Amino acid sequence: MPNYDLITILGPTASGKTTLATALAAELGAEIISADSRQIYREMNLGTGKDLSEYTVNGHPVPYHLIDIAEPGYKYNVFEYQRDFLKAYEDIRSRGLCPILCGGTGMYLESVLKGYKLLPVPENPALRARLAGKTLEELTDILRTYKELHNTTDVDTAKRAIRAIEIEEYYTHTPVDERTFPRLKSLIIGIDIDRELRRHKISRRLRQRLDEGMLDEVRRLLQRGIPPEDLIYYGLEYKYLTLHLIGQLNYDEMVRQLEIAIHQFAKRQMTWFRGMERRGFTIHWLDAQLPTEEKITIIRKKLKENL
Numbered sequence: 001m002p003n004y005d006l007i008t009i010l011g012p013t014a015s016g017k018t019t020l021a022t023a024l025a026a027e028l029g030a031e032i033i034s035a036d037s038r039q040i041y042r043e044m045n046l047g048t049g050k051d052l053s054e055y056t057v058n059g060h061p062v063p064y065h066l067i068d069i070a071e072p073g074y075k076y077n078v079f080e081y082q083r084d085f086l087k088a089y090e091d092i093r094s095r096g097l098c099p100i101l102c103g104g105t106g107m108y109l110e111s112v113l114k115g116y117k118l119l120p121v122p123e124n125p126a127l128r129a130r131l132a133g134k135t136l137e138e139l140t141d142i143l144r145t146y147k148e149l150h151n152t153t154d155v156d157t158a159k160r161a162i163r164a165i166e167i168e169e170y171y172t173h174t175p176v177d178e179r180t181f182p183r184l185k186s187l188i189i190g191i192d193i194d195r196e197l198r199r200h201k202i203s204r205r206l207r208q209r210l211d212e213g214m215l216d217e218v219r220r221l222l223q224r225g226i227p228p229e230d231l232i233y234y235g236l237e238y239k240y241l242t243l244h245l246i247g248q249l250n251y252d253e254m255v256r257q258l259e260i261a262i263h264q265f266a267k268r269q270m271t272w273f274r275g276m277e278r279r280g281f282t283i284h285w286l287d288a289q290l291p292t293e294e295k296i297t298i299i300r301k302k303l304k305e306n307l
Helices: 017-028 078-094 106-113 125-131 136-144 158-173 195-211 214-223 228-233 236-245 251-278 292-305
Strands: 006-010 031-035 099-103 186-192 283-287
Touching: 006 017, 006 106, 017 031, 017 099, 017 186, 017 292, 031 078, 031 106, 078 099, 078 106, 099 106, 106 251, 125 158, 136 158, 158 228, 186 292, 195 214, 195 251, 214 228, 214 236, 228 236, 236 251, 251 283, 283 292
Parallel strands: 006 099, 006 186, 031 099, 186 283
Antiparallel strands: none
Protein backbone atom coordinates (compact mmCIF):
# COMPACT_ATOMS: atom_id res chain seq x y z
CA MET A 1 0.00 0.00 0.00
CA PRO A 2 2.85 2.39 -0.88
CA ASN A 3 0.66 5.22 -2.23
CA TYR A 4 -1.73 5.36 0.71
CA ASP A 5 -1.03 6.08 4.35
CA LEU A 6 -4.20 4.33 5.49
CA ILE A 7 -7.59 2.97 4.43
CA THR A 8 -10.77 4.64 5.69
CA ILE A 9 -14.15 2.92 5.91
CA LEU A 10 -17.07 5.20 6.68
CA GLY A 11 -20.84 5.11 6.51
CA PRO A 12 -23.98 5.76 8.51
CA THR A 13 -25.01 3.76 11.54
CA ALA A 14 -26.14 0.17 10.82
CA SER A 15 -24.45 0.11 7.41
CA GLY A 16 -21.99 -2.69 8.23
CA LYS A 17 -18.77 -0.68 8.57
CA THR A 18 -17.27 -2.79 11.33
CA THR A 19 -17.99 -6.09 9.58
CA LEU A 20 -16.15 -4.92 6.47
CA ALA A 21 -13.30 -3.26 8.36
CA THR A 22 -12.54 -6.29 10.52
CA ALA A 23 -12.73 -8.71 7.57
CA LEU A 24 -10.41 -6.47 5.55
CA ALA A 25 -8.03 -6.07 8.49
CA ALA A 26 -7.88 -9.83 8.96
CA GLU A 27 -7.00 -10.31 5.29
CA LEU A 28 -4.39 -7.54 5.17
CA GLY A 29 -2.91 -8.08 8.62
CA ALA A 30 -4.04 -4.56 9.47
CA GLU A 31 -5.20 -2.85 12.66
CA ILE A 32 -8.31 -0.72 13.16
CA ILE A 33 -8.50 2.80 14.54
CA SER A 34 -12.03 3.66 15.60
CA ALA A 35 -13.62 6.97 14.59
CA ASP A 36 -16.68 6.81 16.82
CA SER A 37 -17.27 9.57 19.34
CA ARG A 38 -19.14 7.31 21.79
CA GLN A 39 -17.21 4.04 21.58
CA ILE A 40 -14.23 5.64 23.29
CA TYR A 41 -16.09 5.28 26.62
CA ARG A 42 -15.73 2.23 28.86
CA GLU A 43 -18.86 0.46 30.14
CA MET A 44 -20.92 2.02 27.34
CA ASN A 45 -21.21 -1.00 25.07
CA LEU A 46 -24.74 -1.75 23.91
CA GLY A 47 -25.70 1.91 23.64
CA THR A 48 -22.68 2.71 21.46
CA GLY A 49 -22.94 -0.42 19.32
CA LYS A 50 -19.38 -1.59 19.95
CA ASP A 51 -20.08 -5.13 18.76
CA LEU A 52 -16.67 -6.21 20.03
CA SER A 53 -17.36 -9.79 18.98
CA GLU A 54 -16.87 -8.62 15.39
CA TYR A 55 -13.20 -7.97 16.15
CA THR A 56 -12.60 -11.71 16.09
CA VAL A 57 -12.45 -13.08 12.54
CA ASN A 58 -12.09 -16.82 11.92
CA GLY A 59 -11.03 -17.27 15.52
CA HIS A 60 -8.31 -14.62 15.37
CA PRO A 61 -8.51 -11.25 17.14
CA VAL A 62 -8.24 -8.08 15.05
CA PRO A 63 -6.36 -5.40 17.02
CA TYR A 64 -8.26 -2.15 17.52
CA HIS A 65 -7.49 1.28 18.94
CA LEU A 66 -9.45 4.19 20.49
CA ILE A 67 -12.22 2.04 21.92
CA ASP A 68 -12.65 1.95 25.73
CA ILE A 69 -10.08 4.66 26.40
CA ALA A 70 -12.11 7.12 28.55
CA GLU A 71 -14.31 6.89 31.62
CA PRO A 72 -18.08 7.40 31.24
CA GLY A 73 -19.06 10.92 32.22
CA TYR A 74 -15.92 12.42 30.70
CA LYS A 75 -16.38 14.89 27.82
CA TYR A 76 -13.82 13.74 25.27
CA ASN A 77 -13.18 16.16 22.40
CA VAL A 78 -11.84 16.26 18.85
CA PHE A 79 -8.51 17.77 19.94
CA GLU A 80 -7.93 14.72 22.14
CA TYR A 81 -9.06 12.48 19.29
CA GLN A 82 -6.45 13.95 16.94
CA ARG A 83 -3.77 13.40 19.58
CA ASP A 84 -4.82 9.82 20.32
CA PHE A 85 -5.32 8.97 16.64
CA LEU A 86 -1.82 10.13 15.78
CA LYS A 87 -0.30 8.07 18.57
CA ALA A 88 -2.15 4.93 17.40
CA TYR A 89 -1.42 5.64 13.72
CA GLU A 90 2.32 6.10 14.29
CA ASP A 91 2.45 2.96 16.44
CA ILE A 92 0.80 0.86 13.72
CA ARG A 93 2.97 2.25 10.93
CA SER A 94 6.14 1.82 13.01
CA ARG A 95 5.42 -1.92 13.02
CA GLY A 96 5.03 -1.98 9.24
CA LEU A 97 1.27 -2.53 9.35
CA CYS A 98 -1.65 -0.86 7.63
CA PRO A 99 -4.05 1.28 9.70
CA ILE A 100 -7.75 1.09 8.85
CA LEU A 101 -9.74 4.08 10.10
CA CYS A 102 -13.36 3.01 10.64
CA GLY A 103 -16.34 4.94 11.96
CA GLY A 104 -19.18 7.32 11.40
CA THR A 105 -18.29 10.44 13.39
CA GLY A 106 -17.74 12.92 10.59
CA MET A 107 -15.71 15.47 12.54
CA TYR A 108 -13.32 12.81 13.87
CA LEU A 109 -12.81 11.41 10.37
CA GLU A 110 -12.33 14.76 8.70
CA SER A 111 -10.11 16.20 11.44
CA VAL A 112 -7.46 13.55 10.78
CA LEU A 113 -7.94 13.06 7.04
CA LYS A 114 -7.63 16.79 6.36
CA GLY A 115 -5.18 17.51 9.16
CA TYR A 116 -6.98 20.38 10.82
CA LYS A 117 -4.81 22.36 13.23
CA LEU A 118 -6.63 22.22 16.54
CA LEU A 119 -6.08 23.46 20.07
CA PRO A 120 -7.76 22.45 23.34
CA VAL A 121 -10.71 24.78 23.90
CA PRO A 122 -11.40 26.06 27.44
CA GLU A 123 -14.88 26.69 28.79
CA ASN A 124 -16.35 30.17 28.24
CA PRO A 125 -18.67 30.87 31.21
CA ALA A 126 -19.90 34.21 29.80
CA LEU A 127 -20.85 32.64 26.47
CA ARG A 128 -22.54 29.72 28.21
CA ALA A 129 -24.58 32.13 30.32
CA ARG A 130 -25.74 33.99 27.19
CA LEU A 131 -26.79 30.76 25.51
CA ALA A 132 -28.51 29.22 28.52
CA GLY A 133 -32.22 28.80 27.99
CA LYS A 134 -32.07 28.66 24.19
CA THR A 135 -33.66 25.67 22.48
CA LEU A 136 -31.67 23.06 20.57
CA GLU A 137 -33.13 24.42 17.32
CA GLU A 138 -32.02 27.97 18.17
CA LEU A 139 -28.55 26.77 19.13
CA THR A 140 -28.22 24.75 15.92
CA ASP A 141 -29.13 27.84 13.90
CA ILE A 142 -26.39 29.78 15.70
CA LEU A 143 -23.87 27.01 15.00
CA ARG A 144 -24.66 27.18 11.28
CA THR A 145 -23.58 30.84 11.17
CA TYR A 146 -19.94 29.90 11.72
CA LYS A 147 -17.82 29.32 8.64
CA GLU A 148 -15.52 26.78 10.24
CA LEU A 149 -16.35 23.11 10.05
CA HIS A 150 -17.81 21.58 13.17
CA ASN A 151 -19.55 18.37 14.08
CA THR A 152 -23.27 18.97 13.64
CA THR A 153 -23.87 15.23 13.23
CA ASP A 154 -23.69 14.49 16.95
CA VAL A 155 -25.29 17.73 18.15
CA ASP A 156 -28.59 16.41 19.46
CA THR A 157 -28.65 17.97 22.93
CA ALA A 158 -28.50 21.62 24.00
CA LYS A 159 -25.31 21.01 26.00
CA ARG A 160 -23.53 19.56 23.00
CA ALA A 161 -24.72 22.46 20.83
CA ILE A 162 -23.46 25.02 23.36
CA ARG A 163 -20.09 23.27 23.49
CA ALA A 164 -19.93 23.28 19.68
CA ILE A 165 -20.62 27.03 19.60
CA GLU A 166 -18.02 27.53 22.33
CA ILE A 167 -15.42 25.74 20.20
CA GLU A 168 -16.28 27.71 17.07
CA GLU A 169 -16.18 31.00 18.96
CA TYR A 170 -12.76 30.13 20.37
CA TYR A 171 -11.30 29.29 16.96
CA THR A 172 -12.76 32.48 15.49
CA HIS A 173 -10.53 34.54 17.78
CA THR A 174 -7.54 32.23 18.36
CA PRO A 175 -4.66 31.59 15.93
CA VAL A 176 -3.89 27.89 15.52
CA ASP A 177 -0.81 27.92 13.30
CA GLU A 178 1.42 26.70 16.11
CA ARG A 179 -0.02 23.17 16.01
CA THR A 180 0.62 20.98 12.98
CA PHE A 181 -0.89 17.69 11.92
CA PRO A 182 0.46 15.48 9.12
CA ARG A 183 -1.38 15.36 5.80
CA LEU A 184 -2.41 11.77 5.25
CA LYS A 185 -3.41 10.14 1.98
CA SER A 186 -6.23 7.66 2.43
CA LEU A 187 -8.25 5.39 0.22
CA ILE A 188 -11.75 6.24 1.45
CA ILE A 189 -14.46 3.61 1.15
CA GLY A 190 -18.07 4.55 1.89
CA ILE A 191 -20.83 2.06 2.64
CA ASP A 192 -23.90 3.07 0.65
CA ILE A 193 -27.01 1.56 2.19
CA ASP A 194 -30.50 1.96 0.81
CA ARG A 195 -32.58 4.29 2.97
CA GLU A 196 -35.37 1.79 3.64
CA LEU A 197 -32.92 -1.00 4.40
CA ARG A 198 -31.05 1.32 6.74
CA ARG A 199 -34.28 2.21 8.55
CA HIS A 200 -35.18 -1.47 8.88
CA LYS A 201 -31.75 -2.39 10.27
CA ILE A 202 -31.76 0.53 12.72
CA SER A 203 -35.20 -0.41 14.07
CA ARG A 204 -34.31 -4.10 14.35
CA ARG A 205 -30.98 -3.38 16.01
CA LEU A 206 -32.57 -1.01 18.53
CA ARG A 207 -35.02 -3.66 19.67
CA GLN A 208 -32.30 -6.27 19.78
CA ARG A 209 -30.13 -4.13 22.04
CA LEU A 210 -33.04 -3.34 24.30
CA ASP A 211 -33.65 -7.09 24.60
CA GLU A 212 -29.96 -7.63 25.36
CA GLY A 213 -30.07 -5.27 28.34
CA MET A 214 -29.26 -1.78 27.11
CA LEU A 215 -31.56 -0.29 29.73
CA ASP A 216 -29.67 -2.15 32.47
CA GLU A 217 -26.41 -0.78 31.07
CA VAL A 218 -27.62 2.80 31.50
CA ARG A 219 -29.11 1.99 34.90
CA ARG A 220 -25.70 0.70 36.09
CA LEU A 221 -24.01 3.90 34.93
CA LEU A 222 -26.49 5.96 36.93
CA GLN A 223 -26.06 3.70 39.96
CA ARG A 224 -22.29 4.14 39.94
CA GLY A 225 -22.79 7.90 40.22
CA ILE A 226 -22.67 9.23 36.65
CA PRO A 227 -24.98 12.30 36.74
CA PRO A 228 -28.04 11.99 34.47
CA GLU A 229 -27.11 15.23 32.67
CA ASP A 230 -23.73 13.74 31.72
CA LEU A 231 -25.38 10.71 30.12
CA ILE A 232 -27.97 12.91 28.42
CA TYR A 233 -25.05 14.93 27.01
CA TYR A 234 -23.96 11.90 24.96
CA GLY A 235 -27.27 11.93 23.11
CA LEU A 236 -29.21 9.16 21.34
CA GLU A 237 -29.47 5.96 23.41
CA TYR A 238 -27.99 7.48 26.55
CA LYS A 239 -30.20 10.56 26.33
CA TYR A 240 -33.52 8.76 25.90
CA LEU A 241 -32.85 5.79 28.17
CA THR A 242 -31.74 8.16 30.92
CA LEU A 243 -34.85 10.31 30.45
CA HIS A 244 -36.92 7.13 30.89
CA LEU A 245 -35.02 6.01 33.99
CA ILE A 246 -35.40 9.39 35.71
CA GLY A 247 -39.12 9.35 35.00
CA GLN A 248 -39.42 11.91 32.19
CA LEU A 249 -40.48 9.43 29.49
CA ASN A 250 -42.48 6.23 29.73
CA TYR A 251 -41.04 3.15 28.02
CA ASP A 252 -43.06 3.37 24.80
CA GLU A 253 -42.35 7.10 24.43
CA MET A 254 -38.66 6.41 24.95
CA VAL A 255 -38.52 3.74 22.25
CA ARG A 256 -40.52 5.81 19.77
CA GLN A 257 -38.53 9.02 20.26
CA LEU A 258 -35.19 7.19 20.28
CA GLU A 259 -35.98 5.34 17.07
CA ILE A 260 -36.85 8.63 15.34
CA ALA A 261 -33.67 10.24 16.69
CA ILE A 262 -31.43 7.42 15.37
CA HIS A 263 -33.02 7.66 11.91
CA GLN A 264 -32.39 11.42 11.95
CA PHE A 265 -28.81 10.82 13.11
CA ALA A 266 -28.12 8.46 10.20
CA LYS A 267 -29.50 11.04 7.79
CA ARG A 268 -27.20 13.70 9.26
CA GLN A 269 -24.25 11.35 8.89
CA MET A 270 -24.95 10.94 5.17
CA THR A 271 -25.30 14.71 4.81
CA TRP A 272 -21.88 15.09 6.41
CA PHE A 273 -20.27 12.52 4.10
CA ARG A 274 -21.74 14.21 1.01
CA GLY A 275 -20.34 17.45 2.38
CA MET A 276 -16.91 15.83 2.60
CA GLU A 277 -17.12 15.09 -1.10
CA ARG A 278 -17.93 18.75 -1.80
CA ARG A 279 -14.92 19.69 0.32
CA GLY A 280 -12.61 17.69 -1.93
CA PHE A 281 -12.59 14.14 -0.56
CA THR A 282 -12.98 11.24 -2.98
CA ILE A 283 -15.21 8.57 -1.44
CA HIS A 284 -15.58 5.27 -3.27
CA TRP A 285 -19.08 4.09 -2.43
CA LEU A 286 -19.84 0.36 -2.20
CA ASP A 287 -23.34 -1.12 -2.06
CA ALA A 288 -23.95 -2.32 1.49
CA GLN A 289 -25.70 -5.43 0.16
CA LEU A 290 -22.64 -6.71 -1.69
CA PRO A 291 -21.05 -9.76 -0.03
CA THR A 292 -18.11 -8.87 2.21
CA GLU A 293 -15.73 -10.88 0.01
CA GLU A 294 -16.78 -8.88 -3.04
CA LYS A 295 -16.30 -5.59 -1.21
CA ILE A 296 -12.78 -6.67 -0.23
CA THR A 297 -11.99 -7.65 -3.83
CA ILE A 298 -13.05 -4.19 -5.01
CA ILE A 299 -10.96 -2.49 -2.31
CA ARG A 300 -7.91 -4.58 -3.22
CA LYS A 301 -8.36 -3.59 -6.87
CA LYS A 302 -8.53 0.10 -5.95
CA LEU A 303 -5.36 -0.24 -3.90
CA LYS A 304 -3.56 -1.75 -6.90
CA GLU A 305 -4.83 0.99 -9.24
CA ASN A 306 -2.64 3.46 -7.41
CA LEU A 307 0.53 1.39 -7.31
